[in-house]
Amino acid sequence: MFQFHYTITDDDYLKFNINHSTQTNIGKATVLTMQLSIPFILVFIILLSFINGSTFSALMVETIIFTIVSIFWIIYYKKSITRSLKRTMRATKKSGRLPYIANGTLIFDENFMHEDTALQEIKTAYSLIEKIYTTNEALYIYTSAVSAVILPYRFIESQEVFNSLLDFLQEKTGKTIINITK
Numbered sequence: 001m002f003q004f005h006y007t008i009t010d011d012d013y014l015k016f017n018i019n020h021s022t023q024t025n026i027g028k029a030t031v032l033t034m035q036l037s038i039p040f041i042l043v044f045i046i047l048l049s050f051i052n053g054s055t056f057s058a059l060m061v062e063t064i065i066f067t068i069v070s071i072f073w074i075i076y077y078k079k080s081i082t083r084s085l086k087r088t089m090r091a092t093k094k095s096g097r098l099p100y101i102a103n104g105t106l107i108f109d110e111n112f113m114h115e116d117t118a119l120q121e122i123k124t125a126y127s128l129i130e131k132i133y134t135t136n137e138a139l140y141i142y143t144s145a146v147s148a149v150i151l152p153y154r155f156i157e158s159q160e161v162f163n164s165l166l167d168f169l170q171e172k173t174g175k176t177i178i179n180i181t182k
Contacts, residue, residue: 042066
C-alpha cells in the first residue's frame with residue numbers, strides 16, 4: 001500500500017495542462033492541427049488569387065507575406081497555449097473557484113486508487129485507469145481522456161518509493177508508463 005499527502009499548486013495544475021496540451025497524443029494532434037490550419041488557409045487564399053488572375057508580382061508578395069505569417073504561427077502557437085491556460089486559470093480563480101482541489105491524500109491499495117479531499121472521496125478501480133505519464137516534476141494518472149490525478153514528486157519521499165509505485169501501478173493497471181519529459 002502507498003499513501004501520499006499532497007498539495008497541488010497553480011504551477012502544478014498549469015504544468016499538467018501544458019503537458020496534456022503539448023505532449024500527449026491527443027494534445028499533439030490538436031496542436032499540429034491548429035499549427036497547420038493557418039498555413040492551409042493561406043495557401044487556399046493564394047490559390048484563389050491565382051485562379052482570379054492576380055499578377056505574378058502580387059502572388060509573390062502574397063506568398064512571401066503568408067509564408068512569414070505561417071512560420072510565425074507555427075512557432076508561436078505552442079507559446080499561446082501556455083498564455084491561454086494561464087488566463088483561463090486566473091479567470092476561474094477570480095470567480096472564486098479553483099479548477100482543481102488543492103489538498104488531498106492519495107492511497108493505492110490492492111484493489112483501488114483512493115483520492116480523498118475535503119470535498120470528495122473518489123475510489124477508482126485500477127482497470128479504469130486509462131494511462132499513466134511521468135514528467136520531470138509529477139506523475140499523472142489519467143482516469144479519463146482529459147482528467148488525471150496529479151502527484152508532484154515532492155510528495156514522494158524517495159526515488160525507491162517512486163520506482164516501487166511505478167512498478168505497482170504497471171502491475172495493477174497493465175498499462176505502459178509513458179515518460180513525456182521534454
